[in-house]
Amino acid sequence: MKKFTFLFLLAGSMTYAQRNLTIEEATTGMRTYAPKSMLATQWRKDVSAITYLDNTYQNLVTRNENNQWKETTLLTKDDVQNALRAKFPQDEFNLRMFPFAYEWKSTNIMAFEVAGKKANYIVEFDATQKSISKALSIPSDASNQLATDAKNRVAWLNKNNIRITDANGKTIEVTNDTDSGIVNGSDYTHRQEFGIHQGMWWNKSGDKLAYYRKDETMVTNYPLVDFGTRVAEVKDIKYPMAGMKSEEVTLVIFDANTNTKVTLKTGEPKEQYLTCVTWDPNEKFIYVGLLNREQNHLKLNQYDVVSGALVKTLFEEKASTYVEPQHDLTFLPNNPNQFLYQTENEGYNQLYLYNTDGKLIKKLGYKDVVVKDLLDFDAKGTKISYIGTANNGLDRQLYEVDLKSGKTTTLTTVSGTHAASLSSNGAYYFDQYSNTTTPNEAAIVNVKSKKATSLISAENPYAGKINMPKMELVTITSADGKTPLNGRLIYPANFDATKKYPVMIYVYGGSHAQLVNNRWLGGANLFDNYMAQQGYVVFTLDNRGSDSRGKDFCHVNHRKLGQNEMADQMKGVEFLKSKSFVNPDKIGVYGWSFGGFMTTSLLLNQSETFKVGVAGGPVTDWKYYEVMYGERYMDTPQENPDGYEKSSVINKVNQLKGDLLVIHGAQDPVVVQQQSMEFIEACIKAGKQVDYFLYPTHEHNVSGKDRIHLNEKIARYFDLHLKNN
Known part of the structure; x- marks a missing residue:
């Protein structure tokens, strides 16, 4: 009996013995030891329902107000794969997981991209019918693909040139530059500084495409040596060093209906930075931030789309240090003559409401909060939410600001780092957060009553396993x-x-x-x-x-x-x-x-x-x-x-x-x-x-x-x- 007791205690101590991380775990173990969380969360449009991937990544599950936020399966990976095989029988599909980067376009329609064996596909998927409602296909080696809102055209890059493919599979060549020093439509313009994350922009109607044309032929070639070949090879890149010749960039508007182009008259000097590219909702104008090479003087300009001519400068920003634009304009959904502009000009990156005449309507900043992630408008278009800083930059909280009154409400309250978003009807917000003592908490919160429905309360993934230091x-x-x-x-x-x-x-x-x-x-x-x-x-x-x-x-x-x-x-x-x-x-x-x-x-x-x-x-x-x-x-x-x-x-x-x-x-x-x-x-x-x-x-x-x-x-x-x- 004593022997049995000893063995039982020994087994128990072995089960709960803690050890140090191995060097392999210290390098790759963040996913292995990640606290339980909800991934790829998205609110469905116009309903109080949220979707996310289950722990297997094979299924899209949902919770909604009508069933008291209980989890049910909405779609499976096989639902998507079967629809793809039915729509594109000429290709082969072997999805490893449900499309991670999906987006709800309406209550029942979601959009995502998938790769087949022969091509890549941009699709709209009907979650109710479990079928593909719209689809565009492009070559598997295409890059920087950008579809119109209506999913009737997609622009993509073939190396340094732009192609456009329509819903019938017809492809037109927008540019045909043979010199690799002329780069069209690339997000790697101005080395992705100044908030640049794309190199092409469709207008709302999907018939005009704005794109960067980068001329770096005059920039010095810089050699990188590839040692992986039998005889080492030199790969030249364009690398403009401080004080040396830099690239020259212009913006071009391509009309997909007439196959014509116009270059915006952004003027001299040629070495300047073009950013904050935003289409006007009425599609007659496009807005561009012109920043000088010294990076201390920004002009927000309006250009005519047909002629490319400068219409007016809305406003300017100057600084004794530097001006660093980071965000495109955000037009109000119910007022095409007003937009939100983000700048740190007055101390913190915050929101400012302007009209298209360049008049400042209202400052929407709140205390010393730095806006980190601008989210969505409410259904009426009178409020907008964002993730911002708190606690001397240590925390991230969810804020909502009323565009008319300027009143800001802090929706999340627990100190920590919150990833949160409001439902489109504004009735609820999803909140997932952690702090130094909380591995992860997720809940649906009623905005008015503050009542929270807990979805996850994650345990410490290291407890009983890894001897984590204090x-x-x-x-x-x-x-x-x-x-x-x-x-x-x-x-x-x-x-x-x-x-x-x-x-x-x-x-x-x-x-x-x-x-x-x-x-x-x-x-x-x-x-x-x-x-x-x-x-x-x-x-x-x-x-x-x-x-x-x-x-x-x-x-x-x-x-x-x-x-x-x-x-x-x-x-x-x-x-x-x-x-x-x-x-x-x-x-x-x-x-x-x-x-x-x-x-x-x-x-x-x-x-x-x-x-x-x-x-x-x-x-x-x-x-x-x-x-x-x-x-x-x-x-x-x-x-x-x-x-x-x-x-x-x-x-x-x-x-x-x-x-x-x-x-x-x-x-x-x-x-x-x-x-x-x-x-x-x-x-x-x-x-x-x-x-x-x-x-x-x-x-x-x-x-x-x-x-x-x-x-x-x-x-x-x-x-x-x-x-x-």
């Missing part, structure tokens, strides 16, 4: 003594306050990025937790210059990238050194891209503090970086020689004292390998030892299974030169 969010005052900064501290596993631990600081620090959030795991990745399990204090700080805190917070980096960012990171170091469990002689730093720049900057400028650094894809001198991003923050090398000199790490290699590992992708088209090669060459000339590792087949980051190799290399480097040294 994590807490901290607040540190910036180097200017004024600004609270958000930090994340992960304690070593099996923490002992009497011990002194080495530190790994994980840094990014650049614009449009935020590493610390009030969400599950605090925004940390599993590699951070893995390093804590190996005995490190792991720390991250979002310094000034990073995202979600407003214009002044970000623009502090203008013309002096890295300077204030480093000063704030050193405040983080002061915080760490104030902890009795931190070994002040064993502090290292790791980061990628801008974080690689920060890593090398800290290691060289603060050589007495940082003993180890791992810099991935680092910018080492901003003069080697591209025009659009680089000149926004630094101006040109000709205009700002002192700023470039101070931010460069190449001319500071003689200050290197610690151990530094530089990692780069040989095919990197973002931070070209020349950046790290120049740095390595300078180290050699200065007699400084530095470690260098190249991933031959990877671009700006290392992905797939090779990332396991990368993370193991980083962990070993810290162990060798910091923990065990």
